[in-house]
Amino acid sequence: MKEKNTFDKIYDVVGQIPEGKVASYGQIAELAGNRRWARVVGYALHVVPDSMHLPCHRVVTKEGRVSGAFLSGGVNRQARMLEEEGVEIEEDRVDMRKYQWSKRIF
Template sequence: MIEMDDVFFERVYEQVRRVPAGSVCTYGTIAELAGYPKASREVGFAMSRVQRGWNLPCHRIVNAKGTLAPTYAFGGHRVQRQLLEEEGVTFVDDETIDMARHRWPPLDEPSGPEQLALPLG
């Protein structure tokens, strides 16, 4: 089990900040990029702690299937979908994002923390 300390949260939030508009990233990928492989659930917990004033694009973080967050997050599925659509994200059905088109980083780009992680501090 990982220690969800301030370093963990800052690394996770730093990676979330990097997801560009019009793209989505999975909880698992954020965990890997932050240096915590297999910590997707912990990333989900970190997302639940985000305050509105932090200006993090949490609506761009989705599960591995590309489905929208649980109804209690972001004010419900409609709100998250609206935010994503305003950025140009497209869907293959009511709740599923076109991951082949909008996944970040794209599968053909390096995704290890050593290639994409930002320096802390």
């Protein structure tokens, strides 16, 4: 039996993000085991296979800002998807106080 690797944990956490909510990289990293894995989370989502169908569009930076290298063509694409799920976007940013998925409320 093999224990889950860091990436698997990250994928697991990301897959648990409910609809209409968003999670920050640091948040996922913390839930996955260590908050310093924020960078690993970014890389994990970068190489994530489509088969996982992870809601990567619900993952944003701590500022509620969508990463620039996310989708080709522009960030607007992602903000659009979040709005469809009920997340309000303002200046390409999300109101973390209201939409961040987590117990940890600002």
